[in-house]
Amino acid sequence: MEEELDLTQLKNPELIEQIQDDLYDGLAEEVEEGVHELLSREMTPYDVLTQALVGGMDVVGKDFREGVLFVPEVLMAAKAMKASMTILRPLLVETNAPQVGTVVIGTVKGDIHDIGKNLVAMMMEGAGFEVINLGINNDAESFLDAVRAHNADILSMSALLTTTMPYMDVVINAVKQAGLREKVIVMVGGAPLNAAFAEEIEADAYCRDAAVAVETAKELMKIRRDYAGQSNEQI
Ligand code: B1M
Numbered sequence: 034m035e036e037e038l039d040l041t042q043l044k045n046p047e048l049i050e051q052i053q054d055d056l057y058d059g060l061a062e063e064v065e066e067g068v069h070e071l072l073s074r075e076m077t078p079y080d081v082l083t084q085a086l087v088g089g090m091d092v093v094g095k096d097f098r099e100g101v102l103f104v105p106e107v108l109m110a111a112k113a114m115k116a117s118m119t120i121l122r123p124l125l126v127e128t129n130a131p132q133v134g135t136v137v138i139g140t141v142k143g144d145i146h147d148i149g150k151n152l153v154a155m156m157m158e159g160a161g162f163e164v165i166n167l168g169i170n171n172d173a174e175s176f177l178d179a180v181r182a183h184n185a186d187i188l189s190m191s192a193l194l195t196t197t198m199p200y201m202d203v204v205i206n207a208v209k210q211a212g213l214r215e216k217v218i219v220m221v222g223g224a225p226l227n228a229a230f231a232e233e234i235e236a237d238a239y240c241r242d243a244a245v246a247v248e249t250a251k252e253l254m255k256i257r258r259d260y261a262g263q264s265n266e267q268i
Contacts, residue, residue: 040070053089057096059109061116064089068117078124082152086114086121090148111148118151126158133160134186134254137179139167141200146193146223149243153189153222156243157250162187173207180208180217186257187250192223202234218253222246 040048052067064086071081093110096102102110136157140150147169154166165183167175180188188208192198201221208214221231222240231239237253240246 040067045071045074045076049085049088052085053092056086056089056110056113057093059106059113061113064113064117065120068120072120072124078121079156082118082121082125086117087152090114114148115151118148118155122155122158125155133162133251135163135165135183136187136189136250137165137167137176137183137185138189138191139171139176139179140169140191140193141197141204142170142172143200144192144194144197145169146191149193149223150191153191153240153243153246156247157189160247160251162250173204176204177207177211177213180213181211185217186254187218187220189220189222189246189250192221192226195225198223198225198230201236205234205236218250218257220246220249220253 038051040051043051048067048071052064052071055063055067068081068085071085072078090110093102093107097107136154138150138154138157140147150169151166154164158164163183165179165185167179176188176190179185188204190201190204192201205214205219208217208219218238219236220238220240221234221236222242226239228239238249240249
């Protein structure tokens, strides 16, 4: 019979490696246990997220690309990742700053990838933004409705497929047609995107990862606030 591994005996790097292995194997309970153990060692929720979980998912992504893993295995890994993100979410939100703005975020039409998008949403919440998370497979109308309903400052879109990223352009055009483009900051992200694509579709920013998304959102909100202040002074 296989001996049960005592996580408390592992040093941090070994424990992180173990969590990554368990994530790879889609063992949600074991991943959660490892996450709890790292947190009990006072590792910050952000470090647990980026080093153990995102690090593990990178390996899954590489093997998926190379044909070592297939969709069912990747789904199991994604499920394990999501379970642990549920533990980390309230902790990331706790490190909260005052509310800095409202963000509508979603994955675009035709695309069901949501792990990275949810990570961005969590980190934005942690930074003090109110976040309206629309989930996956959103058409332009769904984004527009949410921007209007929540008077959003920022519209964030995620796409993980080269076939779905062009839909961001459709959404931006719909925002323009609705007369909302001057009102809302548009940020985009996802693995196949880059800054040139963001520029081409006239988004305000491309964000490489969740940390960059938070920094960019704060920066753009500040610019907007400073600009509004200047305009008021001129009146
Ligand atoms: Co899919 N998949 N997948 N997949 N999947 C990719 C994206 C792929 C690159 C794998 C590969 O071939 N190597 C490939 C896309 C190829 C391409 O178009 N260039 C691919 C494919 C082909 C597919 C299917 C077509 C497979 C099939 O059915 N034959 C299918 C498509 C389904 C659909 O959407 N219609 C499919 C399905 C799936 C699963 C359902 C099995 C699962 C998704 C589960 C889920 O999300 N709930 C899945 C997964 C897990 C992946 C990989 C392995 C991992 C994605 C992930 O979660 N990464 C992925 C390979 C890879 O990316 N290495 C792959 C971890 C996450 C933290 O990173 O999402 O990049 P990421 O998010 C980052 C940044 O990109 C950024 O910040 C995040 C955090 O730092 N970011 C933003 C993301 N969104 C942002 C929004 C912002 C800002 C930053 O707003 C401002």
